[in-house]
Amino acid sequence: MRNYTQFYIDGQWVAPVTPRTTEVVNPATEAVSGTISLGSPADVDKAVAAARRAFASYGDASVAERLDLLEAIQAEYLRREAELGAAITEEMGAPASLANGFHTLLGKGHLATAIDVLRTFKFEEQRGVTLIRKEPIGVCGLITPWNWPMNQTCVKVFPALAAGCTMILKPPQLAPYSAQILAEILHDAGVPAGVFNMIQGQGSVIGAALSKHEDVDMISFTGSEPVGVQIQKDAADTVKRVGLELGGKSAWIVLDDASLAAHVAGATAGMMGNSGQTCSAGSRLLVPSARLDEVRKVAAEAADGVTVGDPTGNFAMGPVVSRSQYDIIQDYIGKGLAEGAELIAGGLGRPEGLDKGWYVRPTVFIGTNDMVISREEIFGPVLVIIGYDDIDDAVAIANDSNFGLGGYVSGEDLDTCRAVSRRLRTGAIWVNGGFDFHAPFGGYKRSGNGREWGELGLHEYLEVKSIVGWAAPA
Numbered sequence: 001m002r003n004y005t006q007f008y009i010d011g012q013w014v015a016p017v018t019p020r021t022t023e024v025v026n027p028a029t030e031a032v033s034g035t036i037s038l039g040s041p042a043d044v045d046k047a048v049a050a051a052r053r054a055f056a057s058y059g060d061a062s063v064a065e066r067l068d069l070l071e072a073i074q075a076e077y078l079r080r081e082a083e084l085g086a087a088i089t090e091e092m093g094a095p096a097s098l099a100n101g102f103h104t105l106l107g108k109g110h111l112a113t114a115i116d117v118l119r120t121f122k123f124e125e126q127r128g129v130t131l132i133r134k135e136p137i138g139v140c141g142l143i144t145p146w147n148w149p150m151n152q153t154c155v156k157v158f159p160a161l162a163a164g165c166t167m168i169l170k171p172p173q174l175a176p177y178s179a180q181i182l183a184e185i186l187h188d189a190g191v192p193a194g195v196f197n198m199i200q201g202q203g204s205v206i207g208a209a210l211s212k213h214e215d216v217d218m219i220s221f222t223g224s225e226p227v228g229v230q231i232q233k234d235a236a237d238t239v240k241r242v243g244l245e246l247g248g249k250s251a252w253i254v255l256d257d258a259s260l261a262a263h264v265a266g267a268t269a270g271m272m273g274n275s276g277q278t279c280s281a282g283s284r285l286l287v288p289s290a291r292l293d294e295v296r297k298v299a300a301e302a303a304d305g306v307t308v309g310d311p312t313g314n315f316a317m318g319p320v321v322s323r324s325q326y327d328i329i330q331d332y333i334g335k336g337l338a339e340g341a342e343l344i345a346g347g348l349g350r351p352e353g354l355d356k357g358w359y360v361r362p363t364v365f366i367g368t369n370d371m372v373i374s375r376e377e378i379f380g381p382v383l384v385i386i387g388y389d390d391i392d393d394a395v396a397i398a399n400d401s402n403f404g405l406g407g408y409v410s411g412e413d414l415d416t417c418r419a420v421s422r423r424l425r426t427g428a429i430w431v432n433g434g435f436d437f438h439a440p441f442g443g444y445k446r447s448g449n450g451r452e453w454g455e456l457g458l459h460e461y462l463e464v465k466s467i468v469g470w471a472a473p474a
């Protein structure tokens with residue numbers, strides 16, 4: 001049992017102003033795994049005041065000092081990486097191999113990237129008579145989701161530290177453990193008091209208090225579209241900068257060539273990774289209509305081959321995060337059946353042999369792009385396959401979405417993959433499975449407005465100042 005009932009404010013572990021706790025449930029066992037405190041606006045006021053005081057000095061720390069700090073954090077992160085992995089498995093149900101692999105690797109990668117970027121980033125540049133300076137924006141509120149907890153926390157905290165900002169982190173109630181360990185890591189690495197603060201609690205209380213706060217300069221949020229909209233409204237009165245990373249319904253276009261079967265199998269298994277709880281997941285798989293028979297067989301085999309079970313064991317897929325997420329996904333599978341999509345793998349209910357834990361069957365439909373299951377983000381292991389007539393049709397279907405977060409193009413001819421990629425209205429596209437920590441990540445349309453990862457991820461936390469007349473006119 002984990003008892004994480006203190007907050008990290010001004011360099012110390014402190015009790016909430018008004019004690020109130022909630023239980024955290026392990027999604028694999030449905031048993032209570034620990035307790036966290038639920039903060040109040042009074043805790044937020046304390047943390048914001050500490051962050052404001054710390055900004056007076058940390059905002060002026062030199063690049064060399066910030067690099068030293070990030071490198072000290074790196075050493076602590078590596079020392080506690082296995083603990084972070086175990087916490088992630090316990091809080092949100094990722095299989096141990098994934099939690100101790102990609103989950104913690106992403107956090108580590110964002111840290112290394114922040115260090116890399118900081119080493120060469122130009123904070124000052126003279127253009128004509130003007131000096132253009134990039135300065136830290138100030139006190140930041142960071143609000144994160146549960147689905148890739150270390151990824152989404154580290155992609156905010158480390159660029160913000162690199163920029164010279166101070167911050168208050170509000171972790172998700174469903175996955176609060178890894179954030180708690182991260183706060184310990186930052187403390188042990190010697191982050192100055194007040195630079196990083198963490199308050200656990202409800203988004204509607206702590207998140208809203210941060211968004212409305214007079215003395216918070218920026219909110220960076222990753223999560224669902226409705227909450228993103230609410231945060232923008234809450235932040236409007238104080239004209240805060242708001243960076244939003246929201247949901248998606250990303251298309252994966254498989255070209256009509258000899259590699260089709262391999263890509264369909266890879267995309268189907270890929271959709272089931274992290275139990276489908278990935279904002280940029282390729283949840284609409286677009287294939288040539290003429291080859292649907294072949295696709296049906298390959299995709300069904302790939303989905304049926306995904307092993308589901310205890311995340312501490314040796315399975316490809318664990319449970320989804322919570323009972324409520326399980327119910328939402330079941331509801332969507334029911335809607336797919338009701339609107340006449342063809343079910344080719346999985347379906348309603350838990351996988352055979354699992355009667356406890358929020359396990360979902362890896363599910364694949366063949367449907368059309370106008371169905372609810374093709375338009376709304378399900379956030380579970382549910383793939384919709386849609387046939388296209390030709391490349392123009394594939395691009396039109398891919399772009400016919402309210403979202404524009406990810407996109408995938410797979411095929412043998414790189415020139416065709418490139419041409420298709422240029423036509424997709426989305427923030428990030430992966431051609432034949434590429435990966436790059438320096439590639440900006442964020443959404444078009446309702447998928448958001450910010451860009452994280454790499455150099456633009458640092459830029460999120462900077463203000464731009466012009467000093468005209470810095471140099472005398474020539």
Ligand code: NAP
Pocket residue numbers: 143144145146147148152170171172173174201202203204205206207208211222223224225227228230231244245246247248278279377379405443447448
């Ligand atoms: P969520 O319900 O939007 O919650 C995200 C965070 O916001 C949580 O910490 C939540 O607190 C907090 N929150 C809730 N209401 C709030 C309010 N009124 N004001 C401020 N903060 C508030 O999202 P989720 O269910 O955790 O995560 C799933 C969603 O995130 C999906 O839509 C997914 O696509 C999206 N996502 C996007 C990206 C991306 O990079 N674009 C990455 C991952 C996930 P609680 O602890 O109280 O819930």
Ligand code: MG
Pocket residue numbers: 224
């Ligand atoms: Mg939620």
